[in-house]
Amino acid sequence: RWERALLWGVLVVAWETAWGQLHYSIPEEMPKGSFVGNVATDLGLQLPALGDSGVRILDKGRKQYFALYGKTGHLVTAERIDREQLCESVQQCVLRCEMIVKGEIKIYGVEVKITDINDNDPSFREAEKELRLSETTAPGSRFPLPGAHDPDSGQNSVQSYELSGDEHFSLAVQTGPGGDQRPELVLVKTLDREAAAFHELVLRASDGGEPARTGTARIRVAVLDANDNAPVFSQAEYTVRVPEDVPVGSTLVTVTATDPDEGLNGHSKFSLQKVSIKASQIFHLDPETGAITLVRSLDFEEGDSYEMEVQAEDGGGLSDTAKFVITVTDVNDNAPQISVQSALTEISEDAPSGTVSTPPGVRFPLGSGRDPDIGTNSIQNYQLTPNSFFSLVVRESPDGTKQPELVLEKSLDREKQRNHNLILTAVDGGDPVRSGTAQIKISVTDANDNTPIFTKEVYKVQMLENLPEGSLAFQVKATDSDEGTNADITYSFSDISNRARQLFTLDSRTGDVKIKGSLDYEEGKHYEAMVEGKDGGGLSAHAKVHIDIIDVNDNAPTL
Missing domain, CATH: 2.60.40.60 (Cadherins)
Known part of the structure; x- marks a missing residue:
């Protein structure tokens, strides 16, 4: 530590006794390694004394902007120097450093003045500026415009302004207290928003460099409306x-x-x-x-x-x-209306084909339909939903009205289809065509066209001989696809022996066969009978009954 303190003491003494100070001037933005000055010549030093270890450069700052070539004695830039970055708010931009010649224990001060070059364009803080002026603004009115900034100095800074746009405006430039130029927009001609709602202007700032650099700002004048026009x-x-x-x-x-x-x-x-x-x-x-x-x-x-x-x-x-x-x-805006919205008719399933079927008491002539329109816009025809059983015939009466008639085309079968739902449509002749509908529901009434059918052709039954009287022995059952009385079946014995008739009874409604006498295996082992089932229309069917009596031990041996 005492050696370092001694060295600083020697340097202070040397600084106080140092003679001479070097002054150089270079433009900014020179490349790294550019020549600044010949230190050896300017200080009268011998080149051998400026060896790499004999001279040191001490920059007064964090960065080292200069270097010394010991073999030549030349002071050069250590990096590119930007005057605007180093001396933004200083008119004179000077960099200082110190040079130590170790052999002589002397410190020389070096000042390098960085001169400005025109490397910056004038610029506006706002690239676009909008002014809003009423169309009633008086000519001669002035409005301040934004000024331009140029980081360069002297002649390289902003020197003049000019305005381009249209004949409604001109430019005036005022000089501020510090000598700065302040542009103003002057209205020279009355505004008319209906003729031009906006005026686009360009404010150009120029510096004094060679060549000159310029910057522009767009000035948009929006003309505010006055109510001087009626709708x-x-x-x-x-x-x-x-x-x-x-x-x-x-x-x-x-x-x-x-x-x-x-x-x-x-x-x-x-x-x-x-x-x-x-x-x-x-x-x-x-x-x-x-x-x-x-x-x-x-x-x-x-x-x-x-x-x-x-x-x-x-x-x-x-x-x-x-x-x-x-x-x-007027348009064809009324659809035909059929007064009868729903009609019910009954047709027997054995009705012959070709029969004209008409709902009881109800017909569908043109007069029963209503259409407020006239001429071709009135009802012109009737249509029936397509089906395989019925067709439609439309007959025209002497007065021109049309009468629809329903015709049976083929035999009906109630057991396959009980009901037929048809849609009758009345159609007018308008454009577009309009129509009205009525539903016709036809119920097919039954004809006795199906015979009863027993569940079995032969009923084989076995029963014990000791069954009590009144017991249910068995049941016969027949079905009929018809309905109503045509499907009501009555049961009876059609062929039975007198002995069997004394032992068994048949319920005509249910088909239940019950025992009404005492059964005895020893007196009769087998009985046969024929059962008939007859519907209300007179059609009948038959089934055989075979009864076997089973022996029980109801007799004691005798000698």
Whole structure:
């Protein structure tokens, strides 16, 4: 530590006794290794004394901007130097360093002045600036504009401004207290927002370098509106023809009005004037869009024309009016209506093909249908839903009316299909065609075309001889696909011996066979009978019954 303190003491003494100081000047942005000055010559030092270990450069700062070539004695830049970065707010940019010659124990001060070069363009803090001026602003009015900044100094800084744009504006430049230039925008011609809502200008700043550098800012002047224009409708009269069946909610027409003003002064609201109570209930005018919509159905028979007045008024109270006329045209808007909505008819399943079937007491002539339209728009024909059992014949009466008749085309089978649902349609001749329908439900009534069928062809039964009287021995069962009385089956013995008839009884409704006498194996081991099942229509079926009596030990041996 004492050696370091001694060295600093020697350096302080040497600094106090050092003679001479070197001054150099170089432009900024020179490449690394650029020549600054010949230190050996300027200090009168011998080159051998400037060996690599004989001289040291001490920069007064964190960075070392200079280096010394000992073999040549030249002071050079150690890196590229940016004057604006080092001396942003200093007019004179000077870098200082110290050079120590160890052999002589001397310290020499070196000052290097960094001169400016024109390496920066003038720039504006805001590349785009918008000014909002009323179209009533008086000519001669002035408005300050943003100034440009150039980090260069002297002649290389901002020297002049110029404005390009249109004839409404000019540029004035004022000199500030510090000598800085302050640009101002001057209005030289009256503004008209409806002619030009915006004015695009370019402010250009130039420095005094050679060549000169420039920077620009875009100045946009937005002209604010004054309410000096009234709304104007696009048409003096709006005439619309609409069919009477136009859907509710449809937009019939949209009235438009233009106002060259802006904001509330250019925003028009619409209203209906001189409108009847009836029309006000049918039509609605949107005050914002001008759309006239239908809020209630039109009917040509109730009204074929409506007339009203429409007003457009802007936010400043100026207005315009237009006439609005709606003509309603007649269309085929009524569908045929068949007065009988549903009819029920019954047809026996054994009805012969080709029979004309008509609902009892109900017919479907044209007169039973109703269509308020006339001519070809009235009922012209009838149609029947396609099916394989029925067809439709339409006969025309002398007065021109048409009578639909239902024709059976093939035999019916109730057991396969009990009901036939048909749709009768009345069709008019309008464009588009309209129609009305009625449902015809035909129920097929039963014919006794099915015989009963026993569940078994032969009933084989075994029973003990000691069964008590009244016991259920067995049951015969037959089914019939018909319905009603045609399906009611009555049971009876059609062929039975007298002995068997004394022992067994058959219930005619249920088919239950019960024991009514004492069974004895020793007196009769087997019995046979024929059972008949007859439906209410007289058709019958037969089944055999075979009964075996089983012996029980009911007798003691005898000698």
